Amino acid sequence: MRISVKCSSAVHILLMITVLSSYQKVTSDSLASSVGCNPVEVRKLFGALKKAGIIDVERGPGGATLKKEPKDISLLDIYVAVDPASLNELIGIHTHASDYCLFGKNIRNVLANPYAEIGNAVRDKMASITLEALLERLFKLEPSIYEHYKKSMPKWQPETAGLGT
Amino acid sequence: MRISVKCSSAVHILLMITVLSSYQKVTSDSLASSVGCNPVEVRKLFGALKKAGIIDVERGPGGATLKKEPKDISLLDIYVAVDPASLNELIGIHTHASDYCLFGKNIRNVLANPYAEIGNAVRDKMASITLEALLERLFKLEPSIYEHYKKSMPKWQPETAGLGT
DNA sequence: TCTGGATGTATCGTCAATACTTACATCTTA
């Protein structure tokens, strides 16, 4: 199973919340039109991210805000929040192996550890990528967003204020 | 997209070929009944593994044999052989992000490098796992297979002949 | 040379996962 599209959508959403939430209301509708999905999907991601303590979502007037600093939010945090199950089954194992064959009976155990190691490699790498790093990449690609961000009393300035690094 | 079940099936097939092919014909039918899939699927895997130079498949009388030593076949080799595309798109990115939004326009580029790094982490880990290591795990779990293997003039003895390690 | 048994491959049907859509209850500010 491919790692879900949810993760990318969640990053997209979090980037927008980080930059925009301090001076404009960020709602499921506005996010959905940028992400290109249904508002309901955004709301489901809201729920998952809120449960993980990554964002706050206002119920009545609407609008989401970041609850932690971008440097303290890793891609792993995001991924686990929106799709907790699938990292444990990153690589599929065929499910109908014969129990009457010595190979079929053991294949699952043979692969269990190696596959778990691969999963851990993904986890480690994801844990090393922070939302702040992604934000800086975005600023580099689109400096006007950084200007916007700078002018709008951002809660968290990225460390590399010059965009140079 | 999850990493395909094909990879696990291919490992299953290769283990059986490694142990059995020296003294009995290993056909798509016999493999399919152990793997629990359709013979056609096995033949497709045959084609992919053959193309990658990992096995030889006899056309007329049937039967597959290993073409390289188990220690020289990595999980990455197997994976790339049977599913070359999906490692490059391990993590899905939402495809309908708005081009009219500065965030939507750049999200794909923001994520490209980090995602590629994750893919490389998977590749590195897979490259470090050899068919020989998997074979030894199988022997440890099912010593009778090792006895079988030992008696049947195996082409390649695993280094840890005692199964102890 | 012919034939049995196996592979190579195209095509179609089925199934599960995923997302979209609609709908409505719930909540909070104005």
Next chain:
DNA sequence: TAAGATGTAAGTATTGACGATACATCCAGA
């Protein structure tokens, strides 16, 4: 109280992977 937003539950549609069938192709052995 009303407006606008979230929370959540169905039902529907779409996509991709796999299974099933069919048949052409190929090679050893009789």
